[in-house]
Amino acid sequence: MSSSEAALSRRFLLAAVLTVAGLAGGCFQPLYSDYTTSTMGGSVKTALRGIEIPEIKGLIGHYFRNELVFELDGSGEPDAQKTAKLEAAISESVQVVTVDYANGRADSAVLVATATWKLTRNGTAEVLASGTNSVRVPYERSSQRFATVRAARDAQVRAAKNLATIVRGQIAADLTS
Known part of the structure; x- marks a missing residue:
């Protein structure tokens, strides 16, 4: 050849x-186009703006709610009609990854945050979408107490943001007709 x-x-x-x-x-x-139709009528973007999110308990719940409100309705339109309600519960646990056996202290840990949520249509009990999502966020632990507390809080904020992104994507996918 x-x-x-x-x-x-x-x-x-x-x-x-x-x-x-x-x-x-x-x-x-x-998925987020103006022409992608949702099961709630209209576009997926409009359906996401119409989701009401009540307060969620706990620090991760607070950050999760705030991030989800921003991701679902980033436009800031206060007069958007709420057609659905998202109920969520957040649980968290810490897993120790490595231990310094010389002093018996954990060097690093992993925060495991789990969100269990359900999206229902307002006025009816019709479940539009539901799910359970988990994220794992590693962080370093130090011999300095404040540094460890701050690292744990930063891990909680990162976990809440990651969960909000995952839940938003799953809701949008479930609402697509």
Whole structure:
């Protein structure tokens, strides 16, 4: 096979791959597009703006709620009509990963945060979506008490943000018709 025949077959292969990719690209529709319809009527973006989130207990619950409110309705429109309600509960636990056996102190830990949530339509008890999501956030522990407390709090905030992102994506996927 000469080099010109090899170049011709590579060009043909490239053209075939680009043609298939172009045809398949027309089937893709972004999840957060204005044209993606939801099971609640209207677009998914509008449905996400219509979700009411009451206060959630605990520090992670507070940060989780605030982040989820921002991610669902980043526009800041206060007059958006709430058509659904998200009820959530957050639990957390700490797992010790490594221990310094010389002084018996944990060097690092992993915060495991779990959100159990349910989205219901306002006015009815119809469950639109539900789920349980967990995240694991590692952090370092120090011999200095304040540094360890601050690292644990930062891990809680990171866990809440990660959970909010995961829950928002799952809600949007579940609301897509």
